[in-house]
Amino acid sequence: MRVLLVEDDKDLQRLLKQALSDAGYVVDAAADGEEGHFLGDTEPYDVVILDLGLPKMDGVRVLEQWRKAGRKMPVLILTARDRWSDKVAGFDAGADDYLAKPFYTEELLARVRALLRRAAGLATSEIEIGALRIDTRSSRVTFDGNPVKLTSLEYRLLAYLAHHRGRVVSRTELVEHLYDQDFDRDSNTIEVFVGRLRKKLDPNLIQTVRGLGYSLESPDALRAESVAKA
């Protein structure tokens, strides 16, 4: 999952970037409204954390511009302003959640998880697909009840597919959501990671859809589907 963090307070930006990276997210950071707006307008993000008081372009305006352009990613507003009128302006501009400074990092992370969950139509922080179980709070994965050790990239790949289960996700989309903007992106590496996940979990868990990409669905569901089609 890829997060855009727009925050001009350098210390806070560094702290949050670290906390988000530790939680397994890929993070791009911007320190002013213009840069933040540009990134949110041109790169695909799963969630955006947006400060309201920003140099060059106010956070509310940034958000309004994104929404006007049809950008639908979940946005959490982060600001020192706790006046009710600012919250209203933020929500009316298209914000999905709001957190007033000062706050606990844990609360921010929980809200980010909730936004991702809602976007994926999930009800809880645990994702269960057949024998696969992903705890998005601890980033722990079990298969058939056994803990599975994954590298951070393998986890990010699996979590992304799980949040978009039942749909074919292209390699390009995966590359865009699993690496930050500075990474030398090579969509061939995705195939390598998919191969490793199949080896560590189940060879049939991640389906390759020729020419289109990958899809994560439990073999049971696939079987039920083919039975339904027959």
Ligand code: CA
């Ligand atoms: Ca600020």
